[in-house]
Amino acid sequence: MKNFIDDAKDALTTVIKTILPNESYVGIVSFSDNGHLRKRMTKITSESDRNSLADSLPVIAVGGTSIGAGLETCYQELLTLNNVTGSVIYLATDGKENKSPYTEEVLPKLTKKGIVIHTLAIGSSADKKLNNISKITGGSSYFYSSETVDSTSLVDALIEPFTESSKDRIIRIKTVHAVISTHQVFETNFVIDDTIGRDTIVQLTTHVLRDVNLTIKHSEMTFTKIGTAGDNSVIYVKIPGIAQIGNYDVFLSSTTNDISGTLSIFSKPVSSKQAVLQVNVLNTEPEIQYSAGLLFPLYAAVYKGLLPVTNATVMAVIENEIGDRFNTILKDNAIGADVSLNDGIYSCYILPNELSANGRLSIKVIAEGYSAKVVVEVTRSPGTKFTDDFEEQSIGPFMRVALAREITVKNYTLLDKNIDLIPPSPILTLxxxxxxxxxxxxxxxxxxxxxxxxxxxxxxxxxxxxxxxxxxxxxxxxxxxxxxxxxxxxxxxxxxxxxxxxxxxxxxxxxxxxxxxxxxxxxxxxxxxxxxxxxxxxxxxxxxxxxxxxxxxxxxxxxxxxxxxxxxxxxxxxxxxxxxxxxxxxxxx
Missing domain, CATH: 2.60.40.10 (Immunoglobulins)
Structure with missing residues (x-):
């Protein structure tokens, strides 16, 4: 497995510089044989505070793995605050715990104080109990396969829980991996819909940023950021005020270095009263018990406020521990895993022939709508049909991305591809x-x-x-x-x-x-x-x-x-x- 430290440092820098809200208290702890307090709890009030925190991130990993020691150090530092209830620890590791104190010794005191722990398992060697740590404390668990080429899941996994916990909610629009040679131009686009647009940020996370040109164009407006040798892991463009509704083009180039990094785009609701368009991944079970007749459902809800969104395109990108990736389409058509037409719940089954190994899965769901509609309730006149209680209204284009909690495949065996035990779906629309x-x-x-x-x-x-x-x-x-x-x-x-x-x-x-x-x-x-x-x-x-x-x-x-x-x-x-x-x-x- 490749060394993930540089990638993790870049991704964490992204979170510190653009995701964590002002007035947050943030500290940094690393652990090996022991826990090491790298940065005491710091209140974020300025760009200088963010830079100081980012500079404190570890750059090497040596020694054993004592997750319990790291959690104990976090706990002691959190106690310096007046009230630790609801505090969050984000635990990321590629190792298996092999040194005391062990997590079982430390967790009771954290749960008693109401401290939430999100976990990120990096690679196949990461401790299998990370998921349980999150479950016990009310957090979320994620997985990043360091073997997967051009993956965005490391940045996705580090950003996702903080967007949800922020009082000023962050809406993730798009993440895409960008690979480009010197003097070439990478192009992509994103959409601002009528529910978002405040504090819109387009950022690039990568190792070397000197002479990297990040340009965003919309209508007659152009926004540009050029990286310098002093930029640390991330550069970004923040669109001032409320971004206009519509399509935005993104251009990325470099005159001195090849680029390999993650572009991530996010925004905030126009107002706190806004009915925001969002996608939520609905995991049903944390494990897939593999068999020739496997039918594992995956659901994603696409809603605008409380109204279901229909006619969207929803896709899941699934990555496993050995670096394999496959895409699958989720549909709201009352076929297969989907049991109700046009209710805003998009569904699919993960089938046996789509899996290739035991271990954790990372699942990113991408939702886009170019001819989407919302289902609204209307007043039915006497004598009209029951189906007239609802009607569909067109909405403008949108883009959203969300990350599921990790799912683990167990009991995988290589099956004869000629064996087909999966029947057609029942027909529910006769x-x-x-x-x-x-x-x-x-x-x-x-x-x-x-x-x-x-x-x-x-x-x-x-x-x-x-x-x-x-x-x-x-x-x-x-x-x-x-x-x-x-x-x-x-x-x-x-x-x-x-x-x-x-x-x-x-x-x-x-x-x-x-x-x-x-x-x-x-x-x-x-x-x-x-x-x-x-x-x-x-x-x-x-x-x-x-x-x-x-x-x-x-x-x-x-x-x-x-x-x-x-x-x-x-x-x-x-x-x-x-x-x-x-x-x-x-x-x-």
Whole structure:
């Protein structure tokens, strides 16, 4: 593993110089065989205070690893303050504890005082109990793989908890790794939306900053910072006042050195009363127990204030201990891990073939919206449909980034890639969209699902019907089948199928459901169940002379009753499923 000290020093300098708010008390402790107080608790009131703290960061690591000694030194220094309750320790290490005092000896006194500990495990050798230290004290645990090329997770992990704990909340817009040769130009962009813009900062974290040019352009405005030999680990541009809404272009170049560093962009709400657009990662479990049938859900909530944001693009970047990285898309489409359409909860499953090793994972979630909308409640007029209680309103473009707490993979084994045990996702969007009186046909629609849940393409569909609801629900494989000749579309696209029910009987109700099948004959769970009622009871009609009406006409008249049944069935299933989705919290986890 490469030496992380320089990288960690750069990232911590970033936190000290631009993230920690004024009036904060900050101290610095390092540890090896013993704890070393490098900087006493210092109240940040000026740029000089920040520079002094940054200059006190350690530059070498020698000796053993006594995490307990480091925590004890932190504890004693915190006691010099009048009130330590709610104080925060950020513990970062690449080592495994091998010297006393051990953490178990020190933690009780810290928890008794209400001290929160955030932890960062750096590399595969970092102590496995870091996560538990955070859990016991109410903190968050993060992971940085020093083996991953071009990762931003070190800067992400050090910034994330401080943005949440700050009284003046910081909204992270974007982080990206920048690699560029001398005299070349690196370009990227970011967006300021209508909920943020105050104290907007674009910063570069890297080792050498002399002659580095950081330029931001927006409309007719240009902001530039050129690094000097005296700049320490980070240079930044702060846009004065309230940044204007819109797109900003970022240009990075150097005339003397190659550049390899992390660009991070963040801002603050326009006002404390502003309904801020935010993304929160909702981890459900801290561990992934690996198996061939693994289905590990990942959720991210995208909200503007309390309003769910729909039609956003949400992606998770996942890095492991051996340096592997993969991306996966989270969707709000009621397919796969996502159980409710357009509720602002974006979901995906991490599948067995996406993992490659045991150990910790770092998960960064990126959310962007260029045609996004918010779901707002409206007053429903008498006689309108229940679905009219809500409507979507367009919002402007936005960008957000958030980091999940670490997740650990256990019991990983290399599996035969030809073994496929993952079925397609259950279909939760089946609905009756049309009934034809002329030829007694029915049209049903649903959103296509994938081969492996919501990934890839399914191979076929299995449509079943019965006049007994319970039989269809519990034993669909032995109910009547309807031949389907359609080829499944891409997940999320709308499927439409027209059919007739053979030997249809009047005064009967038929229940219909669909399952998707993949190329290994894995069959997805049953969809939501819809129903069709065929009636000729004159009670349902205004005209008493209806005895001679055709079945097709009766079916057409009964569609109102059918819609009511469909709504009831779909609502019941949706509400039951919905309970499985974690609540959105006010902080990223």
């Amino acid at each position: 609905q009756l969209s049309n009934i034809s009186n002329e030829d007694n046909t029915y049209t049903i629609t649903w959103y296509a699902v994938g081969d492996d849940l919501d990934k890839g393409n399914a191979t076929s569909y299995d449509i079943r019907y019965s006049d007994k609801f319970q039989k269809l629900k519990t034993d669909p494989g032995h109910q009547q089948t309807i031949t389907v000749g359609i080829i499944p579309k891409e997940p999320g696209e709308t499927e439409s199928f027209v059919f007739q029910i053979p030997n249809i009987q009047t005064n009967s109700t038929y229940y219909i459901a669909v399952r998707a099948v993949d190329d290994q004959n894995n069959t997805g769970d049953l969809s939501n169940i819809i129903s069709v009622s065929i009636l000729n009871d004159r009670y349902w009609f205004d005209d008493e002379n209806t005895d001679g009406l055709s079945i097709a006409f009766l079916v057409g008249i009964s569609i109102g009753a059918v819609i009511i049944v469909v709504i009831l069935l779909v609502c019941v299933i949706t509400l039951i499923k919905k309970k499985r989705v974690p609540r959105m919290s006010n902080y990223a986890i």
